[in-house]
Amino acid sequence: MQFNDYEPGDFYDELFVARGQPRPEAVPLIDRINSLSVEEVQRRQQAAQIALFKMGVTFNVYSDGQGTERIFPFDIIPRIVSAQEWETLEQGLKQRIYALNLFIGDVYGEQKILRDSVIPAELIFSATGFLKPCIGLEPPGGIWCHITGTDLVRDRDGRWYVLEDNLRCPSGVSYVLENRRVMKSTFPLVFNTMAIQPVEDYSSHLLETLLNLAPEHLSDPTVVVLTPGIYNSAYFEHSFLAQQMGVELVEGRDLVVQDGYLQMRTTKGLQRVDVVYRRIDDDFIDPLAFRADSLLGVPGLMDVYRSGRVAIANALGTGVADDKVIYSYVPQMIRYYLNEEPILSNVPTYLCWEPQQQKHVLANLDSLVVKAANESGGYGMLVGPHATQQQREEFAERIKATPRNYIAQPTLCLSRVPTLFENHFEGCHVDLRPYILYGKQIYINPGGLTRVALRKGSLVVNSSQGGGSKDTWVVCK
């Protein structure tokens, strides 16, 4: 199946420099695909989808009634990242996580950064992710953000930008691992000729990171993954990770606080839990401390956590840095805490909270993307260029009513990767979410989840909005 007709267009293409001219690191893959017939490529695409379906690699969608499972569409043309480029990304991400971690510890501790007026204190105190009960907490080793999935995009000029940091419960890593498994049987020969960095040891690193949080005197700590249950959209991933690590997957109803410890109900009575990898948002984790109406968490967990008798990853309270307003200050954090220049840039961001910037946003709604500070999954946003006049007016009213809740960013022209459409390739826009683990050291899984907008011309890559995924290959040096 030939790439001859593939038109990279006026975009940054991840596999081609220009029409008919693959990037050096992509040559073996392109050659291989060029040597296959259309039918053969289609057959492999189909086989990959079937394999994922059989393995039950799905996510849940709430909107259609009782929570239907859907397969996350998968495209067999990978995105390839050169070794050199990856090294820069890795350094940039490490720097960012260091600074974010220091920041979170600071705002729940001494609050130096607020006293020095680097970040306005009122922005922190008004952030929904800022949790008063976490003030004074000292998580093991001073680490707050153990597992992070940072969203990156590339603009037309090929520059990388950080779109957001997901510090609460980033999901998607299970697709990285399962996609890779499927890709190895899809293009075994290519894997043989190209040196692609392996991703399979993520689960071991994750387990190490979690064990690192247990008190040292425990020879055999009990680690659990806490899930909201089978109707959660990321349930597959929760169970996959628990299985890969060989630890229990628990729900709130399996847990109870007794004798000052977190314990789980087993067929032989209660058993102590030492480390919780929670996939439940802060607000839901303890109805006594946060949302009283939540049935997902465990009453009294916060007290046990505060007394240091259970470790939680990510630490409670990390959501403060997920706020898109706080995000805009990460470059300042890097300079403030590390005394370094940021290696990775943020997407330029306007804070509607600041009168001058708000004015600019309101005047340019037709060219900007407006996002709610605390929503994820592509909800609560306005894509200016694609919106109607009425939608823009509605958003203008919302911005004026609660300016703290909105930021605006220019619409970036996301890079593209060729993607199989029946019998030809089309460039589709992608982003990238690498996964970062902060244990004894910082480990970054080489690659990450490449999400792809499968609708022609669309820029929205969220799975809940019709996006799909691709494997990400980081080649070795």
Next chain:
Amino acid sequence: MLSRVADSIYWLNRYVERAENVARFVDVNLNLLLDSPTGMAQQWEPIVLTTGDLPVFKERYGTATADNVIQFLTVDGDYPNSILSCLRAARENARSVREVISSEMWQQVNSFYLMVTEAAQSGTLRDLSSLLRFFEEVKMASHLFAGVMNATMTHNEGWHFGQIGRLLERADKTARILDVKYFILLPSVKDVGSTLDELQWIALLKSASAYEMYRKRGLHRITPMDVAEFLILEQEFPRSIRFCVMQAERSLHQITGTRIGTWQTPVERALGRLRTDLDYLTIEDIFEKGLHEFLDDLQSRMNEVGKKTFETFFALEAVS
């Protein structure tokens, strides 16, 4: 092991086994019809009767015909014990414990479920030959699941809970299969012992996959008492009630660590008593009491074991 997880593995196995047995019920009746002298009324009500859900059926469908009984028992999504519903429940249970069971088990129950939903949606279960093929597939898929579980999951506590679920379900269903004969009417008293009668007993053995093993056991002729004895008391046949109860007891004691013959929990006591009774019963004792009455009593004792299993291991009431 988490109580919730143990409960789910138990029900996962019960539901797979239940689906298999529903397939057996319907399958045997279909086969029986093919052998019946023409003109004889088709008897479908006994099949529903043995499920214990005749009232539900009557309310929804009225008179029992081949079509609506098959519809009810195989693909009725609103009837919780249809093959389709059993597989849905089995899969939901498997999905909630995927991290504990082997991925092969998950894949098997998942493709089993997909096969059944596809058959239900395609509407191909209308003609006899595709129905027979479907029941064959259901039985094989259930065997495959049990085999995969045996060969890929550590025989640990969870596995033993699964065994208990499967074996209790199987013992219950063997009892019900045997009871079918009680409800199937012969045209007249003089037909007792006739070819038709024998055909029915053979069909019954076949629905428990017991026909060949029964024949091999030495006494080759088919008599009601021998068939009942084989299906209730045979020590080594894997679908006989006694075998199931014995094996379930073994698994139970593997979990609790108590020696067989002693007990610490109410469930060990209930199951132990049932097993001992079966050890010392003769088929004459059973027929003296009345086969149907004996089976009725047996079923309620097995329900008791199920209930006590729940109370002992799975009940999740809040700890004070």
